[in-house]
Amino acid sequence: xxxxxxxxxxxxxxxxxxxxxxxxxxxxxxxxxxxxxxxxxxxxxxxxxxxxxxxxxxxxxxxxxxxxxxxxxxxxxxxxxxxxxxxxxxxxxxxxxxxxxxxxxxxxxxx
Amino acid sequence: xxxxxxxxxxxxxxxxxxxxxxxxxxxxxxxxxxxxxxxxxxxxxxxxxxxxxxxxxxxxxxxxxxxxxxxxxxxxxxxxxxxxxxxxxxxxxxxxxxxxxxxxxxxxxxxxxx
Numbered sequence: 001x002x003x004x005x006x007x008x009x010x011x012x013x014x015x016x017x018x019x020x021x022x023x024x025x026x027x028x029x030x031x032x033x034x035x036x037x038x039x040x041x042x043x044x045x046x047x048x049x050x051x052x053x054x055x056x057x058x059x060x061x062x063x064x065x066x067x068x069x070x071x072x073x074x075x076x077x078x079x080x081x082x083x084x085x086x087x088x089x090x091x092x093x094x095x096x097x098x099x100x101x102x103x104x105x106x107x108x109x110x111x
Numbered sequence: 112x113x114x115x116x117x118x119x120x121x122x123x124x125x126x127x128x129x130x131x132x133x134x135x136x137x138x139x140x141x142x143x144x145x146x147x148x149x150x151x152x153x154x155x156x157x158x159x160x161x162x163x164x165x166x167x168x169x170x171x172x173x174x175x176x177x178x179x180x181x182x183x184x185x186x187x188x189x190x191x192x193x194x195x196x197x198x199x200x201x202x203x204x205x206x207x208x209x210x211x212x213x214x215x216x217x218x219x220x221x222x223x224x225x
Binding site for chain 1: 170199
């Protein structure tokens with residue numbers, strides 16, 4: 001089975017600074033997608049960004065970007081110009097035949 | 112569009128009771144799924160469906176039943192609740208599922224089994 005590992009249970013960042021959340025995954029599939037979801041205290045799961053494995057170009061969405069290293073099976077999320085509203089739990093997810101989620105990283109933004 | 116809706120938002124059960132968690136989507140999505148979220152364990156897939164009449168097991172299916180009689184609805188049944196099923200349950204849907212689609216999540220149901 002595929003596994004998704006987030007090795008940082010908690011991270012903190014100063015407002016306006018940049019932070020990188022790490023994610024690694026294990027798979028034997030060649031066709032898959034990777035996602036970062038945000039879960040604020042409201043509990044709602046919100047899609048932040050997604051990356052198609054066949055694309056070499058890293059995905060970006062405004063202040064959010066990824067560093068996708070397919071050979072290393074690494075998929076990190078960079079948040080630039082951090083804002084107080086970015087404080088949340090962040091989940092890395094893998095989608096092949098099924099969806100698999102990591103255990104999450106709790107991000108604190110310090111004013 | 113209401114998106115993905117779940118009812119109830121909160122539920123308390125006694126051990127051995129049965130109940131159904133409701134999930135509905137109005138986006139004409141073929142793929143629907145149920146997850147449970149436990150502290151420190153992320154989201155784990157319970158059951159999923161790739162279309163009406165088709166269901167399959169995920170990572171943690173024991174103790175749960177599902178059916179998919181319509182495209183819109185995908186209820187999750189707990190046949191005999193156990194304290195180990197205390198969790199937050201999320202329903203999600205996507206157009207086709209598998210490796211091609213983003214999943215859209217409902218607001219979750221917090222279930223406590225005493």
